Amino acid sequence: MRKESFNENWICYQTGKREAAFAVSLPHDAMLLDERRQGSAGGVNNGWIDAKDYTYEKVFTASEEWRGQKIILYFEGVYHRATVYLNEEKLCSHNYGYTGFFVDITGKLRYGAENTLMVTAVNSDQPNSRWYSGTGIYRPVWLYRLPEQHICLQGIRITTLAYRTPRIRVQVQSTGKGTVRVEILEAGAPHVLWELRGACIHHDNGILGACAYDFAEYRKIRLLKEGGYNAVRSAHNPCSEAMLRACDELGMLMMDEYADMWYIHKTKNDYATEVETHYREDLKAMVDKDYNHPCVAMYSTGNEVSETAQKRGIRLCGELTACLHELDGTRPVTCGVNIFFNFLSSMGFGVYSDKKAEQAVRNAKKKKAVGSEFFNNLAGLMGSEFMKSGATLYPCDVKTRDAFAAMDVAGYNYGIKRYRHDLKKYPQRLILGSETFCSDAYTFWEMAKKNPRIIGDFVWSGMDYLGEVGVGSWEYKAYAPDFSHGKGWVTAGTGRIDLTGRALAELTYTKVAFEMEKIGIGVIPVPYAGQKHSPSAWKMTNAVESWSWRGCAGKKTQVEVYARADHVSLFVNGECVGTKKPQNDCRVIFDTVYQDGSVRAVAYDENDGVIAEKELKTAGRETVLTVKPECSCVSAEELCYVRLQFTDREGTLKPMMRGDITVQVEGGTLLGLGSACPYYTKSYLGNVTDTYYGEALAVIKPGRAESVHVYAVSEHARGSAGIKIK
Known part of the structure; x- marks a missing residue:
């Protein structure tokens, strides 16, 4: 068997405009080429991009040596509604934009001659996603050449039977009889499941758009690992194969997720119309991709699917769980449920509905928020307590318990205030914080240390992402002339790591909360301290680790210190400006006045012994x-x-x-x-x-x-x- 890259020498053009074709290499995101327009149907979801349809073509020669072999193309991901043609003959269509698919072109080739492969991707059917999706062949393409007798593609399965005394089973599916030699190349240390210190991530790679370059995926995982996370949640779609390889190599656990919707639309043209019909083949594609990767710790069937408050949805939840068990009996299954939103949905005030999805399109030009945009805005105004406190209401338990019973691990989105109650009421339930706020990190860690049935926490989000604009931003007029989240807004603004990979003070707070660092300092940007900013529930703070604010001497600001200590003191240019005790958290805030020089924080134990200290200094004058x-x-x-x-x-x-x-x-x-x-x-x-x-x-x-x-x-x-x- 030969596996060859099929990523070079393509052309791309907006569908119907072949005269404007240009050369590209894969992976490629054509959505980066599209115009941003106020009032476009994509709206806040994709950053006001007026998305178009694109066509890709590749001319290649099928050598005479290929005769007698099976020739198969593997597309790792095309967004979306892809159709594949060879020499103008339609071969297949594949609608879901996040699962890979195979195309057998054996009997369609012209041997010893040129062949033209054409792939069309539809993305003008906006809105079809709640985040930036990208357009086109954004993941790699491979060509397989197989002899008549061969091991089937994805036909090898490695199953861990025991890890304390390592024992595995290898199964091989082939097209004929023969001898298969299995060789174990390297023995690693036994792998145990940690408590999960996780982060939710979207699939884009920041300024590269949706392109799933191997190195970009590896870098994202490396940055998150360096930031103290040991698990990621692929929100809200199956991750790339490159990301799985990176997780395997770096020791990062993966919770791979199927979809953002089941049968209720969140956006007018999303995948909701097809989930019930195609979930078996979709889940098979996800499992086939994931099975041999030791990083995959569990699967998630969905995200904030308010369907789980309905009998039909509860039944579907069980079917999805059972399907995954059938495909892979070795991994648990969860689903991220927003507990408070399930209750609202059952009362007719749901975040999502087909009617609201339709209404969102009509309201895009009027800047009138509905659905998730409305509730995100409301959460921004009300703060992070809005959903967490709402989840404690009794009906929230009633509207989630049957769905939680239909999965192996109960996924709580913003439900941390239910943990203690539900652990007592449901002694067999395993709880996972499938989506949480940054400010929950300390509370989660203290609870998880005392109760092993709280198995993990996935913050929203680990790294900032494109689309869903402004949902997590804490921005001032100096950088954003308006807070309407209209044209010009391109990212969510949330993330413990920003869009370029820079770690923010929130990440230091998280590492202190998880007992991975002893102390950290964050400073509210001095020039803008006290000014109005865009509201967000998903931003704990906009503090940055800098004391370089020349020209701002005498201006008031706040300095945050992160430490697990009895008390903390803050010094500006050697003078103590205050001492405070952390209260049920590892974060204290000092009101102070900026002066060029240095700021130093010292953490003490109850006997005034120094636990740790950290200092920031003002940069020199020359730039x-x-x-x-x-x-x-x-x-x-x-x-x-x-x-x-x-x-x-x-x-x-x-x-x-x-x-x-x-x-x-x-x-x-x-x-x-x-x-x-x-x-x-x-x-x-x-x-x-x-x-x-x-x-x-x-x-x-x-x-x-x-x-x-x-x-x-x-x-x-x-x-x-x-x-x-x-």
């Missing part, structure tokens, strides 16, 4: 444009991530510096350029970016040269850097 590759050497198959930062000579970030940066690249292709700002009017495909709190990011695909050189110029300074190519 440098630092061009900082994340890796000094990469292979030709990897990507170069390059941070662009305004710093002092020592590399200390200067978050008050702002300005456009123009980037040029030699020895590679600039794939994406942008900042982490949730409000961003430029294109990520351009060569000019604004900075956000002093920095931006460039992503480069290496060429065939021995090195890549990056040049950056701004009105404040200029800089350059080189990256070696292995």
Whole structure:
């Protein structure tokens, strides 16, 4: 068997406009090319993109050597409603945008001659997603050449039978009889299931759009692992194969999720009309992809499906669970249920309904929020307690208990205030915080240490993402001229790690809550402290780890200290400005006045012994444009991530510096350029970016040269850097 990359030498064009075709390599996201327009049907879901349909073509020669072999194409993911043609003959269609599919082209090829493969992707049927989906062949494509007698694709299954004394079973499905040799190449340490310190993530890769580059997926998992997480939830669709490989290699557990809806539409043209008809083949595709990956700890059948408050939905919940058990009897099954929303739905006030999905399209031009947008806005105004307190109502238990009984692990979205009650009432129930707020981390950890039936927590979200704009943003007028979440808003603004991969103070808080770090400091951006900002329930704080706010001397701000301590003291330029005791949390907030110099926090035990301390210093006066590759050497198959930062000579970030940066690249292709700002009017495909709190990011695909050189110029300074190519 031979597996060959089928990712090069394609052309792409907006469907019906072949005269404007351009060359592309896969993975490719055509949605990045589309115009953003106020009033577009995609609205806040995709960031006001007027999404189009795109066609991909590839001309290739089928060698005479291929005769007698079975030739199969594997598409890892096409968004969405894909149709595949070979030499103008339609071969198949595949509607779900997040599962892979095989196309047997054996009997359709012209051997010794050119063949034309064409793939169409429909995405003009907006709205069809609650987040940025991307358009087209956004995951890799492979060509398999198989002899007549062969092991079936995805026909090898490895099952762990015991882990204390390691024992596995290997099953092989083939097209004929023969001998199969199984070789165990490396023995690893026994794998045990932790308590899950998890993060929810969407499938996009920030300024690269939906493109599932291997290196981008690996980097995302690496950043989350470095941030203290040991598990991710693929919200709300099956993850890529590249992400599974990254999780295996880095030791990150995966909860792979099927869908965001069952039979009630959340957006007018989403997959709700097809779930009940196609869930068996969809779940099989997900399990076939996942089965041999040790990182996959459990499956999730859905997210905030208010169907679970109805008899029909409860029955479907059980069917989905049973189907997954049949396909894979080794892994538990959950489903993320928003407990409070289930109650509202049962009372006729549901977040989602077919009527509201239809109404959302009509209201897009009027900027009138309905469905999830309305409730997200309400949660932003009411704060994080809104859903958590609502979940404690008695009817919320009544409207979720039957669905929870139809799964192996009960998935609680924003239901942490129910944990203690439900653990007593349902002694057999396992509870998973399938979606939680950042501010819940300390409470979860303290509860989980005392009760092993609370098996984990997945914060919304681990890393910021495109679409669902403004839902988690805490933005000031300086960076967002309006808080309407209209055109110009491109990201959710939520994430313990921002869109470019920068760890925020919230991540430090989380690591302290999980007892992985002893102390951290966050500073409310001094120039904007006290100003009105966009509201969000999904942002605990917008504090950043910086004391470089020259020109703001004498201005009031707040400094947050994260520590598990009896008491904490804060010092500005050596003078103590206050001492506080944490109250049922590991976060204390000091009102203070900014002065250039330093801020230092010290955590003490009950005997005044120093547990830990941390200091931030003001950057020097001279400004440098630092061009900082994340890796000094990469292979030709990897990507170069390059941070662009305004710093002092020592590399200390200067978050008050702002300005456009123009980037040029030699020895590679600039794939994406942008900042982490949730409000961003430029294109990520351009060569000019604004900075956000002093920095931006460039992503480069290496060429065939021995090195890549990056040049950056701004009105404040200029800089350059080189990256070696292995």
